[in-house]
Amino acid sequence: MNARLGPGKRLLTHAILIVLAIPFLLPLVWMVSTSLKEDTQIFPREGEAASPFAIDNLIPSPVAWHNYADALVEVPFLTYLGNTTVLCVLNVVCAVLSSAVVAYGFARLRFRFREPLFVLLLMTMALPAQVTMIPQFMLFRELGWYGTFLPLIVPSCFGVPLFIFLMRQFFLTIPEEMIESARMEGASEWQIFRQLVMPLSIPVLATCALFQFLHTWNDFVGPLIYLNDPNRYTLAYGLQQFLSEYGGRWSHLMAASAMFIAPVLLLFFLTQRTFIQGIATTGSKG
Amino acid sequence: MRRDRLGYLFISPWLIGFAVFTALPFIASVCLSFTHYTVASSPTWVGLANYQTLLFDDPSFWTAIWNTLVYALVAVPLGVAAAFVLALLLNVEVRGIAVYRTIFFLPHIVPVVASSVVFMWVLNPQIGLVNGILRLVGIEGPAWLQDPSWSMTTLIMLSLWGIGGSVVIYLAGLKDVPASLYEAARIDGANVVQRAIHITMPMMTPVIFFNLVMGIIHAFQYFTQAYILTSGGPQESTLFLALYLFFRAWRYLDLGYASALAWIMFVLVASITYGLFKTHKRWVHYE
Structure with missing residues (x-):
């Protein structure tokens, strides 16, 4: 509607938005605040009742930076970070490349049953993972992959339906004449894909890479099912394990959570446009 | 060729x-659902026994169905409505609107495990932030996740924290509503609310529909947050289908039974999605 508002209404809009923003922001502010507190600031003294919230509770004094260093060692954050990074890099590369090849096939090549196959691909997006989870688990166990990273990487080497869909939509916008003239000059489909279509498609490739990174970074169920060796835990899984073992160490838990969230927020601020546009197109193309 | x-x-x-x-x-999952299979032994055919037990002899299953339906039918429409209203609010031209948009969007990208850990702390009954704030106005808040009469409500409220993703989708949709429609309505003397109801809403129904369907499909698979925050408790008050399936499969290693559960879940999701598509023509507006 993009209504232009008078000063009174403008003020009211600000007031409403600020009040609404509080519950969205406060948990994160509280997380950072707790992560910098000493236990004496977090827990009430022996025999003392829990007190009402006071605004100066938000500000840690003294500032306990050491919580972050402690969390690095205690969680152990760096081991998990290494594992998560390896999984993220491999998944992003495999998912984006394989999806692009498949998307090019669906967008630019003609073959029998292309349309029904594409509908089938779209339908798999709505299939609850639970339906295939158990046989998949049995398959990977049979292959001897249980406890390794393989079940968390290999499936994304075969194209991700959402990415195939997004890339196909993008590839379709590349003018037919460009591709046709490359064909006339004797370029093979693979060359056209590699040298013409891929370089033109950086925006959509970036969106998919971003989505895959987030998915792998956040994934909890995969590691929960397939990992059993603490040396191979990811951050998401390791953090939950730490919570269930040392539930009361709030300062360390919050420091670890903050460090777990920080790269995602950083990535968001660096790539804001790709981010927002990616989500917007996923929603409206449905 | x-x-x-x-x-x-x-x-x-x-x-x-x-x-x-x-x-x-x-x-394989259909076949498994007709067997008794615990990882140690090989599967034995039991016909419909798993389904029979599930439907007639397993109160936890019905609890899980009920909880999942409640969650899907309350949290999803609530989230759609809240995100839509928020998008309307964020679609005005005031200074700093980009900052507001960012604030509402940020929680959407916070990893679920991290937000769950934070919620666990914020909702701590004794020393958590929420009950601390409530004490300011003299209310002793409930135990939230640890109180069976509050746990479901709490999870539903927490689901609203991440609506920023849908807000972005709605905002993009709002940009696509042709300005000429609003102009025409304004000339006809329609006020802001009338314009929202008679132009914005109908034009946005395809996007709302998409969000509703995807929301329901996801709600049936609602897992991670519940697993971390409540593990189905207290007293099964937050036992969802996906959770129950996971416990059956990976705690009791009852893979045949869990497969039957998966299939019931699949049939439920498929029929609800189908049902929604049936109503599609009646209220979803396409140009």
Whole structure:
């Protein structure tokens, strides 16, 4: 509607938005605040009742930076970070490349049953993972992959339906004449894909890479099912394990959570446009 | 034909992946659901016994169905409505609107495990932030996640924290509503609310519909947050289908039974989605 508002209404809009923003922001502010507190600031003294919230509770004094260093060692954050990074890099590369090849096939090549196959691909997006989870688990166990990273990487080497869909939509916008003239000059489909279509498609490739990174970074169920060796835990899984073992160490838990969230927020601020546009197109193309 | 072969070559990664990781497991899962299978022994055929037990002899199953339906039918429409209203609010031109948009969007990208850990702390009954704030106005808040009469409500409220993703989708949709429609309505003397109801809402129904369907499909698979925050408790008050399936499969290693559960879940999701598509023509507006 993009209504232009008078000063009174403008003020009211600000007031409403600020009040609404509080519950969205406060948990994160509280997380950072707790992560910098000493236990004496977090827990009430022996025999003392829990007190009402006071605004100066938000500000840690003294500032306990050491919580972050402690969390690095205690969680152990760096081991998990290494594992998560390896999984993220491999998944992003495999998912984006394989999806692009498949998307090019669906967008630019003609073959029998292309349309029904594409509908089938779209339908798999709505299939609850639970339906295939158990046989998949049995398959990977049979292959001897249980406890390794393989079940968390290999499936994304075969194209991700959402990415195939997004890339196909993008590839379709590349003018037919460009591709046709490359064909006339004797370029093979693979060359056209590699040298013409891929370089033109950086925006959509970036969106998919971003989505895959987030998915792998956040994934909890995969590691929960397939990992059993603490040396191979990811951050998401390791953090939950730490919570269930040392539930009361709030300062360390919050420091670890903050460090777990920080790269995602950083990535968001660096790539804001790709981010927002990616989500917007996923929603409206449905 | 040569051309056919080339096309299939390009889509072969997906074809193979689909066969191995979707189609075969899909079929295997039907078969498994008719067996008794605990990882130690090989599967034995039991016919419909798993389904029989589930439907007639397993109160936890019905609890899980009920909880999942409550969650899907309350949290999803609530989230759609809240995100829509928020998008309308964020679609005005005031200074700093980009900052507000960012604030509402941020929680959406916070990893679920991290937000769950934070919620656990914020909702701590004794020393958590929320009950601390409530004490300011003299209310002693409930135990939230640890109180069976509050746990479901709490999870539903927490689901609203991440609506920023849908807000972005709605905002994009709002930009696509032709300005000429509003102009015409304004000339006809329609006020802000009338314009919202008679122009914005109908024009946005395709996007709302998409969000509703995806929301319901996801709600049936609601897992991670519940697993971390409540593990189905207290007293099964937050036992969802996906959780129950997970416990059956990976705690009790009762894979046949869990497969039957998966299939009931699949049939439920498919029929609700189908039902929604049936109503589609009646209220979803396409140009």
